[in-house]
Amino acid sequence: MSDLKELAKKLESLDDQIISCMKCGLCQPVCPIFNSTMQEADVARGKLALIDNLSKHILTDADELAEKLERCLMCGSCQAACPPGVEIMDIFMKAREVVFGYVGLSIIKKFIFRQMLAKTWLFNTAMRIGAPLSRLVFWKTNKDHGTYSAPLLSPIIGKRHVRPLPLTPLHVAVGAMDTKAGSSGIKVAFFSGCVGDKMYVDMSKACLKVLDHHGVxxxxxxSFPCCGLPAIVSGDADGVLKQLKPSLDLLMQGEFDYLITPCGSCTATLKEFWPKYAPRLSEEYGAYAKELEHKVMDINAFLINVLKIESKPTKAGAVKVTYHDSCHLRKSLGVISEPRKVIGLSGEYEFIEMANAEKCCGSGGSFSLAYHDISLDIGMRKRQDVTESGAEIVAMGCPACMIQIEDVLSQKGDKVRVKHTIELYAESLDK
Ligand code: SF4
Ligand code: SF4
Structure with missing residues (x-):
């Protein structure tokens, strides 16, 4: 009981932020989970009330609060729609750290966050062994998308269709790089993200090709450790710091003007969360993360706003391409027009806006594993918008969204291909 009092006291520190919620309910219609479950506890207003009730001893079930907090994509749609600007994501992150610290993390999560995702040699070795072995349980299911399914793993991944893990990840195919600034006079640090290193290797290679083409x-x-987002959303500060320190050490060894990533989720984490966590390592790390905050940039924004690449007129017979907004890119970082402009750079593609492009695809990292049915339901709504657009390709700026949207299109046998915006631009450079 005394522990519960301690938990309530820690949650009380969020009072000043929660009090700005005027309970208007405008976060309800924009919440992708509410649109599937119709439960108030899934909406920001409901979650804020639960946190508040536990801090005031009206509720005493910390496990229930932990479960409700976990049922969230951390998509930021509620925050973007909130009239008084309640810092919902910040409150959720802080509450997760306090509540999961109280109810405890599973041994598996502790191992993944504090060991596997923090130690690149361990993660890389596990993937090197896992990639060929995965071919024993995954088999090709959809040749249009090149996706596989694994009925034997259905308790973990459901009926998901995913791309196989490449046998040669980016850190093996390309290795370390340290090239001088070319004609642009600019040098960047490139952070591919875990999915960019171990799954969508061609996407990462496309980014490097584009940077090279423009003399960057x-x-x-x-190899970098994970950006830390999975540990952050699980409230595991220890895991976050174990991943963050080696990343900052590696970056401190380089000289660069910008820190570029092709992943909306990584970009938002590096920019918004690293400066919040790094001071816990030391003052020096805190100051460095703060300095980096101004250098972190999404690769689409870099091409348009820094390199200022001009678009070419759309050619006759151009391939029709639509675009899905990653929640982190659009709602956290305000990167909205730039990826759309990247699609139009080469003149090879005709951009078509689809309905509800800004709506979440339901990916949410481990959310899609823990709440597969809700994630799939949200993904299927996105699939309908994609197919009704009439586009041949759906482009996006986040590999996590690519996994989710490719899965739902593949499951339904749709021919619409999934690409990163930078892949499209890189391919056009060969034409
Ligand atoms: S939109 Fe903002 S103010 Fe309105 S209920 Fe939701 S969290 Fe509260
Ligand atoms: S972050 Fe997204 S999923 Fe979570 S409560 Fe807000 S709108 Fe709903």
Whole structure:
């Protein structure tokens, strides 16, 4: 009981932020989970009330609060729609750390966050062994998308269709890079993200090709740890710090003007959360993360706003391409027009806006595993918008969204291909 009092006291520190909620309910219609479950506890207003009730001893079930907090995509749609600007994501992150600290993390999560995702040699070795072994349980299901399914793993991944893990990840195929600034006079650090290193390797190679084409020098250590987002959303500060320190150490060894990523989720984490966590390592790390905050940039924004690449007129017979907004890119970072402009750069593609492009696809990292049915339901709504657009390709700026949207299109046998915006631009450079 005394522990519960301690928990309530820690949650009380969020009072000043929660009090700005005027309970208007405008976060309800924009919440992708509410649109599937119709439960108030799934909406920001409901979650804020639960946190408040536990801090005031009206509720005493911390496990229930933990479960409700976990049922969230952290998509930020509620915050973007909130009239008084309640810092919902910040409150959720802080509450998760306090509540999951109280109810405890599973041994598996602790191992993944504090060991596997923090130690690149361990993660890389596990993937090197896992990639060929995965071919024993995954088999090709949809040749249009090149996706596989694994009925034997259905208790974990459901009926998901996913791309196989490549046998040669980016850190093996390309390795470390440290090239000088070319004609642009600019040098960037490139942070591919875990999915960019271990799954969508062609996407990462496309980014490097585009940077090289525009005379941009690249600093890329052989392998970065995870950006820390999975540990952050699980409230595991210890895991976050164990991943963050080696990343900052690697970056401190390089010289660069911008820190570029092709992943909306990584970009938002590096920019918004690293400066919040790094001071817990030391003052020096805190100051460095703060300095980096101004250098972190999504690769689409870099091409349009820094390199200022001009678009060419759309050619006759151009391929029709639509675009899905990653929640982190649009709602956290305000990167909205730039990826759309990247699609139009080469003149090879005709951009078509689809309905509800800004709505979440239901990916949410581990959310899609823990709440597969809700994630799939949200994904299927996105699939309908994609197919009704009439586009041949759906482009996006986040590999996590690529996994989710490719899955739902593949499951339904749709021919619409999934691409990163930078892949499209890189392919056009060969034409
Ligand atoms: S939109 Fe904002 S103010 Fe309105 S109920 Fe939701 S969290 Fe509260
Ligand atoms: S972050 Fe997204 S899923 Fe979570 S409560 Fe807000 S709108 Fe709903």
């Amino acid at each position: 020098g690249v600093y890329m250590p052989k």
